[in-house]
Amino acid sequence: MLLRTCTSKGIKYVIFPENKFLRxxxxxxxxxxIFYTFYIPFHGGISGGYLxxxxxxxxxxxxxxxAIFFIDTFICFFRAYRxxxxxxxxxxxxxxxxYIRSGWFFINLLASFPTTAIDYSNYKNADPTSGSTLxxxxxxxxxxxxxxxVKIKQMLRSEVISKIYEHVNLAVTLMLKFxxxxxxxxxxxxxxxxxxxxYENGHTWENLDNTTNWISNWYNSMTDPPPGSLxxxxxxxxxxxxWLCLFWAIQTxxxxxxxxxxxxxxxxxxxxxxxMLCSGIFWAYVIGSLVDVVAVASKLQNEYVERMDKANRMxxxxxxxxxxxxxxxxxVDMKPSKRVRRFLTNQRDHCTKNWLDEGSSLSLxxxxxxxDILSPELRKVCALNLTHNFLETIPYxxxxxxxxxxxxxxxxxxxxxxxxxxxxxxxHPEFGRxxxxxxQGLGFTSRNLTQKCFTWTRGLRGSAIDVNExxxxxxxxxxxxxxxxFVNYTKAIFLPREAIMKVLEKNQRxxxxxxxxxxxxxxxxxxxxxxxxxx
Numbered sequence: 001m002l003l004r005t006c007t008s009k010g011i012k013y014v015i016f017p018e019n020k021f022l023r024x025x026x027x028x029x030x031x032x033x034i035f036y037t038f039y040i041p042f043h044g045g046i047s048g049g050y051l052x053x054x055x056x057x058x059x060x061x062x063x064x065x066x067a068i069f070f071i072d073t074f075i076c077f078f079r080a081y082r083x084x085x086x087x088x089x090x091x092x093x094x095x096x097x098x099y100i101r102s103g104w105f106f107i108n109l110l111a112s113f114p115t116t117a118i119d120y121s122n123y124k125n126a127d128p129t130s131g132s133t134l135x136x137x138x139x140x141x142x143x144x145x146x147x148x149x150v151k152i153k154q155m156l157r158s159e160v161i162s163k164i165y166e167h168v169n170l171a172v173t174l175m176l177k178f179x180x181x182x183x184x185x186x187x188x189x190x191x192x193x194x195x196x197x198x199y200e201n202g203h204t205w206e207n208l209d210n211t212t213n214w215i216s217n218w219y220n221s222m223t224d225p226p227p228g229s230l231x232x233x234x235x236x237x238x239x240x241x242x243w244l245c246l247f248w249a250i251q252t253x254x255x256x257x258x259x260x261x262x263x264x265x266x267x268x269x270x271x272x273x274x275x276m277l278c279s280g281i282f283w284a285y286v287i288g289s290l291v292d293v294v295a296v297a298s299k300l301q302n303e304y305v306e307r308m309d310k311a312n313r314m315x316x317x318x319x320x321x322x323x324x325x326x327x328x329x330x331x332v333d334m335k336p337s338k339r340v341r342r343f344l345t346n347q348r349d350h351c352t353k354n355w356l357d358e359g360s361s362l363s364l365x366x367x368x369x370x371x372d373i374l375s376p377e378l379r380k381v382c383a384l385n386l387t388h389n390f391l392e393t394i395p396y397x398x399x400x401x402x403x404x405x406x407x408x409x410x411x412x413x414x415x416x417x418x419x420x421x422x423x424x425x426x427x428h429p430e431f432g433r434x435x436x437x438x439x440q441g442l443g444f445t446s447r448n449l450t451q452k453c454f455t456w457t458r459g460l461r462g463s464a465i466d467v468n469e470x471x472x473x474x475x476x477x478x479x480x481x482x483x484x485x486f487v488n489y490t491k492a493i494f495l496p497r498e499a500i501m502k503v504l505e506k507n508q509r510x511x512x513x514x515x516x517x518x519x520x521x522x523x524x525x526x527x528x529x530x531x532x533x534x535x
Contacts, residue, residue, distance in 0.1 A: 014090045015078045025075065032068050039065075041188050045195030046245065047238040048205055054236075066114060073108040178286055185282055186253055189275055190245035196271050205235045217264045218244070253279040304344065307370060311340050314368040318385040327388060328381050328404050336381050343374055367416040380408035387411040390437045390493055393464045396518065397500065401510035406503050413499040419443075419486040426483045431496035433474060433481070437464045441490025445482045447529070468522035470497050471515060480529050 015022050039062070043049060051058045076099050080090035089095065099105050197213040198205065209216045215232050222229070232241040248261045252275060263272040315337035322335045334342075364383060365371040371379050384407060391407055392398045399407065419425060419441070427433045445465065466482050504511045 011090070011092075013078055014080055014092060014095070015075070016080050016090065017088075022079070025072070028068065029072055032065050035065055037184060038187055041191030041195075042242070045191035045193075045198060046242045048198065048203075048235060050235055050238050063114075066112060069108075070112040073105065073112055076104070076108070175290070178290055182253070182286060186246060186249045189253065189279065190242065190247075190249035192271070192275065193248055194241055194245040196268055200265060200267065205233070205237075205241070208233045212264055214261065214264050214268050215241070215244070218261050221260075249275075252276055253283055255280070255283065307344055307373070308341065310368065311344055311370040314370050314382070314386070315340055317368075319389040320385060323381075323385060323388060327399055328384050336378075336385050339378055340370060340374065340382060343378055344370070364412065364414055364416065371412075379412065380405070383408050383411035383414075387414055387493065390464065393437070394435065394467050394495075396504065396510050396515035397495075401514055402503065402507060406507060410495060410499050410503055413496060415494040415496070417492050417494050419490045419492070424483055424485045426481070428494060428496065431494070431498065433466075433470055433497045435464055435466055435470050435495040435497075435500070436484060437493040437495070439491045439493060441486060441492070443484055443486040443490055445484055447480045447482065468518040469526065470495075470500065471519040472522050472526060476523065476526060480526055 043052075052062060053059075077096050078092070079095065080088055081095065081098065083089055089098070193214075197208065197215040200213045201208050201211050209219050219231075219233060225231075230240040230244055231237050232244050244261070251257055251261075252272075263269045318337060321337070364386060368382075368386070371382060374382060384404065388407070388411075391402075391411065395401075397407065397410060402410075415428065415431065416439075417425075417428075417436075425436075465484070469482060472481075504515050
């Protein structure tokens with residue numbers, strides 16, 4: 001039903017979550033949100049619009065940020081979204097109705113009100129030290145902060161943030177996250193504290209020392225201020241004012257409390273009490289969270305870090321960064337390494353499957369445990385990336401005869417074996433005979449343990465041995481079948497005969513056109529061999 005509604009007129013205008021433009025746009029919106037997170041309280045509580053009035057480049061920058069917000073308001077009419085059941089909704093009509101009914105369209109539209117341009121015009125035509133006539137318009141900017149929660153959720157799901165979590169140490173990332181959080185909260189508390197004095201002085205920064213407020217109390221307490229000391233009085237001394245407010249905020253949050261900056265009026269005492277209570281709760285949260293990060297106490301995060309490390313080790317062994325669709329059968333336009341990392345990140349975020357459960361070991365998953373927790377299609381793609389080159393060295397298992405699904409079926413039943421120097425191997429104790437494909441090492445083959453003549457097998461990467469004879473039944477001249485001897489440490493991929501024959505039974509073309517002729521040739525060779533004692 002969803003597909004039928006979305007094949008109608010206008011589907012080409014829908015912006016899907018994986019759209020490259022949307023990734024860039026969301027990254028830009030993250031920058032805009034961060035800018036307004038700092039700019040709005042600074043403009044309202046510290047500068048009073050000084051930079052907007054005196055600097056045309058900064059005025060143009062703020063206007064451009066406002067324009068981006070305005071454009072984003074209407075881009076939301078074209079963004080596909082997931083409903084409460086997790087289904088992707090990409091009907092333009094459904095998107096528009098959901099956007100309007102949620103109320104976000106009207107909030108976003110009011111938040112995009114051009115207050116900066118109006119303020120600029122007001123300051124140019126009136127007293128630049130007073131913005132009280134249009135102060136009500138500044139309240140519209142606060143509506144932009146209502147979008148922070150929405151944008152944070154989009155930001156956490158964005159390509160940029162996901163890459164950071166995937167490629168950077170998680171503990172370091174969380175430490176930087178809490179550092180940023182401390183800076184933001186300190187900035188807001190400082191700006192709120194500064195706005196109290198601004199409000200008590202009649203929405204002006206001039207003659208601030210002549211009214212009763214905490215800034216005038218601090219300033220007048222310095223009877224003989226030394227050269228270079230802070231001077232928070234005046235419209236143009238906004239940075240001195242900011243450092244003073246930030247100093248009070250940080251010492252309040254961290255419970256240092258030097259006592260040199262104190263509230264004076266009833267309003268200041270009330271606001272200071274509220275901020276101190278909030279500071280205590282926030283600081284306790286930060287300390288508790290930092291202890292959790294340092295101690296790595298979260299089992300979920302531990303599991304994510306461990307699994308991502310294993311995944312990185314697995315993708316480092318991919319023979320190709322991305323095999324063509326004709327080989328994998330997958331039409332997803334994304335590198336398998338990237339898909340694996342994204343799958344693990346999504347699995348952590350949404351707790352799909354049993355994240356903390358141990359998966360059963362299946363073939364390659366003994367060496368690459370990540371395979372056990374991937375989706376079936378992604379598991380197939382990864383298995384092919386790990387073994388495709390090796391399978392192509394075996395004619396009847398190559399992509400010439402087998403489909404991607406058939407190759408993946410064999411790949412997922414491969415075993416990765418290791419041998420020490422001096423060991424010998426003829427069959428696996430659980431899976432029987434099979435093909436060995438050397439990944440590393442050196443060895444030779446013989447027809448049995450007592451035979452004096454042997455054939456050297458160079459340990460070249462990707463060298464497959466016993467390609468033909470593995471097709472012959474186990475009972476046929478068993479004493480003359482190959483035995484492997486290893487000279488040094490050797491790593492090899494083992495393809496069980498049972499898995500090979502199972503695929504060939506289904507694919508008659510591979511058997512009739514290739515495998516059966518190799519079967520007859522190997523049987524003839526074994527039959528023509530003389531008894532080992534006569535050699």
